[in-house]
Amino acid sequence: MTRATEPEIDQAANCLGEPGKVAPSIATTAKERKFALAPRRTARSRPAGPAARIPPLDSRAMSPSQTQSKALLRRATKSIPGGVNSPVRAYGSVAGTPPFIVSAKGSKIHDADGNTFIDYVGSWGPMILGHAHPAVIRAVKKAASAGTSFGAPTEGEIEIAEKVCAALPSVQQVRFVSSGTEATMSAIRLARGATGRKKILKFEGCYHGHSDGLLVGAGSGVATLGIPGSPGVPEEFTKLTIQLPFNDLSAVAGAFKHHGDDLACVIVEPVAGNMGCVPPGPGFLEGLREICDRHQTLLIFDEVMTGFRVAWGGAQCLYKVKPDLTCLGKVIGGGLPAAAYGGRRDLMKQIAPAGPVYQAGTLSGNPLAVAAGLVTLERLEQPGVYEKLAAKAERLATGIQKRADAIGVELTTTAVGGMFGLFFHPGPVRNFEDAKKASEQRFRKFFHAMLDEGIYLAPSPYEAAFVSLAHTRGDLSATLQAAEIALEKASKVR
Numbered sequence: 033m034t035r036a037t038e039p040e041i042d043q044a045a046n047c048l049g050e051p052g053k054v055a056p057s058i059a060t061t062a063k064e065r066k067f068a069l070a071p072r073r074t075a076r077s078r079p080a081g082p083a084a085r086i087p088p089l090d091s092r093a094m095s096p097s098q099t100q101s102k103a104l105l106r107r108a109t110k111s112i113p114g115g116v117n118s119p120v121r122a123y124g125s126v127a128g129t130p131p132f133i134v135s136a137k138g139s140k141i142h143d144a145d146g147n148t149f150i151d152y153v154g155s156w157g158p159m160i161l162g163h164a165h166p167a168v169i170r171a172v173k174k175a176a177s178a179g180t181s182f183g184a185p186t187e188g189e190i191e192i193a194e195k196v197c198a199a200l201p202s203v204q205q206v207r208f209v210s211s212g213t214e215a216t217m218s219a220i221r222l223a224r225g226a227t228g229r230k231k232i233l234k235f236e237g238c239y240h241g242h243s244d245g246l247l248v249g250a251g252s253g254v255a256t257l258g259i260p261g262s263p264g265v266p267e268e269f270t271k272l273t274i275q276l277p278f279n280d281l282s283a284v285a286g287a288f289k290h291h292g293d294d295l296a297c298v299i300v301e302p303v304a305g306n307m308g309c310v311p312p313g314p315g316f317l318e319g320l321r322e323i324c325d326r327h328q329t330l331l332i333f334d335e336v337m338t339g340f341r342v343a344w345g346g347a348q349c350l351y352k353v354k355p356d357l358t359c360l361g362k363v364i365g366g367g368l369p370a371a372a373y374g375g376r377r378d379l380m381k382q383i384a385p386a387g388p389v390y391q392a393g394t395l396s397g398n399p400l401a402v403a404a405g406l407v408t409l410e411r412l413e414q415p416g417v418y419e420k421l422a423a424k425a426e427r428l429a430t431g432i433q434k435r436a437d438a439i440g441v442e443l444t445t446t447a448v449g450g451m452f453g454l455f456f457h458p459g460p461v462r463n464f465e466d467a468k469k470a471s472e473q474r475f476r477k478f479f480h481a482m483l484d485e486g487i488y489l490a491p492s493p494y495e496a497a498f499v500s501l502a503h504t505r506g507d508l509s510a511t512l513q514a515a516e517i518a519l520e521k522a523s524k525v526r
């Protein structure tokens with residue numbers, strides 16, 4: 033397995049140069065170049081030793097073999113709806129067959145046909161240290177050998193709760209659950225319980241999981257499928273959900289004029305990551321804080337994606353706006369199922385058994401997930417980590433933008449901390465309406481061309497991309513080279 037060791041990765045990340053600048057040429061090890069530039073070779077066919085040559089760029093563009101993945105998809109479709117356990121994985125909006133994954137290590141992911149890809153999905157966000165990080169694997173093995181679930185309190189839960197409370201100034205108490213959906217659903221129940229109000233306000237294109245009241249104008253898979261909500265969600269439930277354009281404070285002010293005294297909470301992704309990556313405009317989050325305070329409405333930051341992803345402590349630390357409640361997920365489970373919601377003590381003490389608002393979970397605070405999450409947070413706490421992540425995302429976003437500009441492809445790129453986004457649209461992209469103007473056909477062409485070049489992106493224009501600490505300079509250079517080829521192909525799509 034050709035993969036940089038941990039010190040090599042750190043060194044590589046340290047040498048990224050100024051954020052926002054494309055390094056003109058970056059020295060990488062020959063081993064790393066071979067791996068990064070010939071990512072589709074199978075272990076069986078990969079030539080060994082000095083005879084291994086990096087093929088010239090234009091001879092590498094051929095689709096990866098998918099024989100095994102196609103067979104697995106056919107088999108999966110018989111016993112699993114659509115063959116997948118979460119809709120976007122089916123490649124519905126980009127067409128084609130999703131690679132079935134057999135393993136992943138560091139920044140690379142390997143499929144059943146022996147193809148290797150540089151991964152920017154990162155299991156949709158959690159894999160911030162890279163896949164199969166040795167410290168995470170060690171911690172999970174140790175935890176598993178002591179028992180995989182007790183349904184009883186453990187010291188590890190206190191440790192991770194203390195770490196989360198220390199990292200997020202707005203969080204004095206936190207309750208662990210198993211998924212982001214549970215976290216947002218529970219935070220909203222708490223907001224309604226605490227305020228005695230029924231209505232909630234969310235933003236179009238923001239995705240907060242798949243609970244009934246939140247499947248209104250949602251991003252992520254709902255946007256990918258192009259549906260307004262979901263059958264099975266009674267209209268009466270969604271009547272209580274008001275939805276407005278992201279980044280539009282005057283719309284918020286208007287809604288508060290009509291509904292202010294009935295609004296239990298405003299829930300927002302502080303950096304929207306489920307309509308691509310759309311940062312908050314200047315003053316947007318501050319404005320939400322102000323207007324919520326005026327109406328005694330609770331402000332919930334859904335940081336399931338941004339928590340410990342865009343900064344230590346999440347977007348609330350980056351933008352210095354304190355919500356009343358925060359939802360966390362993805363990174364805090366280190367790749368295992370864990371999520372959480374937390375906030376002010378006076379609110380959190382209304383949760384059962386301390387208070388009357390009910391919420392429970394058989395596997396909540398699972399010892400394996402807690403162990404993986406704790407080790408992940410310990411690594412992320414080290415100085416310089418978020419600077420490295422941000423520099424990588426920035427290098428990719430600006431590098432791809434520069435190449436698109438040179439070719440004359442209309443593209444808008446965004447980057448915040450360790451996440452970035454691409455829209456085939458001249459911009460600006462401030463909300464879901466703007467995001468939807470981007471060319472889906474161009475994205476599809478770009479996506480498949482990137483896959484052909486060994487780059488694994490989310491199969492939808494409505495998803496953000498994620499970098500990890502394991503992505504090396506070689507990975508980034510290979511990705512930018514691949515993007516040049518893919519943009520050229522996308523430019524031919526009218």
Ligand SMILES: Cc1ncc(COP(=O)(O)O)c(C=O)c1O
Pocket residue numbers: 156210211212213214216239240241242252301305306334335336337361362371
């Ligand atoms: C911002 C946000 N909130 C909530 C969720 C739901 O989390 P989960 O898929 O763990 O239920 C997601 C999932 O992508 C998300 O991005």
